[in-house]
Amino acid sequence: MQERVNEEDMVTPGEVLGKGTELKAGKGAYLSPHNNTVYASLTGRRSLLPPSPESPDQRPTVEVIGHKAHGPVPEPGCVVIARVTKVMARMASADIMCVGSKSVREKFSGIIRQQDVRATEIDKVDMHSSFRPGDIVKASVISLGDARAYYLSTAQNELGVVSAESMAGSTMIPISWTEMQCPLTGQIEPRKVAKVGA
Amino acid sequence: MAAKGGAAPATYSPSPTTHKKKRAPIFTDVDWVRPDGRDFHHCRPAFLRTGAVNAASGSAYAEFGNTKVIVSIFGPRESKKAMMYSDIGRLNCNVSYTTFATPIRGQALDNKDISAQLHKSLEGAIMLDTFPKTTVDVFALVLESGGCDLPVVISCASLALADAGIMMYDLVAAVSVSCLGKNLVIDPVSEEENYQDGSLMITCLPSRNEVTQLTITGEWSTPKIHEAMELCLDACSKLGKIMRSCLKESASTSQE
Numbered sequence: 001m002q003e004r005v006n007e008e009d010m011v012t013p014g015e016v017l018g019k020g021t022e023l024k025a026g027k028g029a030y031l032s033p034h035n036n037t038v039y040a041s042l043t044g045r046r047s048l049l050p051p052s053p054e055s056p057d058q059r060p061t062v063e064v065i066g067h068k069a070h071g072p073v074p075e076p077g078c079v080v081i082a083r084v085t086k087v088m089a090r091m092a093s094a095d096i097m098c099v100g101s102k103s104v105r106e107k108f109s110g111i112i113r114q115q116d117v118r119a120t121e122i123d124k125v126d127m128h129s130s131f132r133p134g135d136i137v138k139a140s141v142i143s144l145g146d147a148r149a150y151y152l153s154t155a156q157n158e159l160g161v162v163s164a165e166s167m168a169g170s171t172m173i174p175i176s177w178t179e180m181q182c183p184l185t186g187q188i189e190p191r192k193v194a195k196v197g198a
Numbered sequence: 199m200a201a202k203g204g205a206a207p208a209t210y211s212p213s214p215t216t217h218k219k220k221r222a223p224i225f226t227d228v229d230w231v232r233p234d235g236r237d238f239h240h241c242r243p244a245f246l247r248t249g250a251v252n253a254a255s256g257s258a259y260a261e262f263g264n265t266k267v268i269v270s271i272f273g274p275r276e277s278k279k280a281m282m283y284s285d286i287g288r289l290n291c292n293v294s295y296t297t298f299a300t301p302i303r304g305q306a307l308d309n310k311d312i313s314a315q316l317h318k319s320l321e322g323a324i325m326l327d328t329f330p331k332t333t334v335d336v337f338a339l340v341l342e343s344g345g346c347d348l349p350v351v352i353s354c355a356s357l358a359l360a361d362a363g364i365m366m367y368d369l370v371a372a373v374s375v376s377c378l379g380k381n382l383v384i385d386p387v388s389e390e391e392n393y394q395d396g397s398l399m400i401t402c403l404p405s406r407n408e409v410t411q412l413t414i415t416g417e418w419s420t421p422k423i424h425e426a427m428e429l430c431l432d433a434c435s436k437l438g439k440i441m442r443s444c445l446k447e448s449a450s451t452s453q454e
Binding site: 010012013014015016028030032039041042043044066067071073105106107108109144146147148 | 361
């Protein structure tokens with residue numbers, strides 16, 4: 001949308017967007033039950049989404065698109081990019097650096113447990129053959145976890161190590177879903193490799 | 199403050215106890231003019247700007263006469279490891295005064311109390327369950343304390359939160375009223391605050407007409423409280439409009 005934003009489209013938190021009988025509250029808006037009104041909860045532009053034709057509820061959804069999204073927060077189900085910091089016998093800790101395609105302002109802690117590394121033969125997983133400290137992995141958040149870290153999982157073909165440095169110091173090339181090779185020395189190192197591309 | 203028994207509730211007579219600090223009887227004079235020439239029921243003009251601090255997720259600067267406050271918001275970011283798990287977000291408030299904020303140089307003011315009050319007034323307005331397990335840090339710095347500090351900090355903090363994109367039920371506007379003898383003065387300056395007999399501060403959500411915090415100190419009679427509350431709520435709704443127009447202006451300039 002290249003048209004100039006005029007001030008009437010801008011809403012601020014607490015502004016009335018409409019009645020609950022006419023609108024559904026989407027992202028950035030909420031429905032107040034005691035007077036059945038939809039209010040905005042963010043500062044941004046209001047946009048109206050038409051209802052899907054086959055849904056029984058024919059109310060349009062109102063959303064507020066924030067002009068400045070705060071740094072993203074990992075949520076269950078989203079794909080994150082993390083850097084492995086520690087590898088232990090039954091889990092690996094990683095620092096979450098990007099959520100989806102946006103980088104976070106300050107890192108979040110995540111852990112990948114042994115049973116979440118891959119989908120098959122989960123009890124025979126060797127953590128040191130799947131990750132090494134310093135690897136960049138693509139993982140998905142399975143839950144909020146405990147007070148210390150989010151729980152991450154790489155148990156899909158598209159998830160796993162995306163980029164890793166070999167012991168000689170150069171970026172390795174993936175050769176299979178369990179191995180990566182160093183271009184300088186030719187040494188093959190085991191990793192749980194992510195399937196990138198087509 | 200020791201209440202003198204036997205005084206009629208509708209009017210107030212200054213009690214001649216000696217432990218009150220000595221002051222000139224300016225408050226008994228009904229024609230007394232405020233130091234900055236305002237009406238008793240007139241607030242100071244407000245200057246509000248968002249986006250003052252680049253490093254923070256959101257920030258705001260507010261100037262109400264001589265009271266200058268800058269608030270920066272960091273978050274939502276990871277809670278400290280020592281904290282227990284919580285499935286709603288946490289709010290951490292910190293108010294500090296610069297050493298040059300008061301006429302007497304040096305930190306003589308109580309910060310933890312003001313930080314706790316800021317926390318109480320903001321937590322009712324933020325949707326904490328939209329950012330579970332994380333913390334939002336609010337850092338308020340009072341650059342110059344010209345009276346009515348806490349209400350200005352609260353209003354500025356809610357503007358900064360809206361600038362940071364934290365989901366809120368509504369903006370928070372705060373106003374305080376001082377009781378000086380028979381008069382009620384709104385938005386007192388520090389000189390008036392020193393001579394006050396009581397103060398009443400309301401923080402409310404202007405568009406939803408809900409109060410998140412009410413603080414009353416000093417001696418008040420019931421009709422005075424009613425009058426003061428009405429004054430405050432009216433001023434809060436006007437302040438809310440000013441805050442909204444400030445947000446909209448900065449949001450539309452940043453979109454171009």
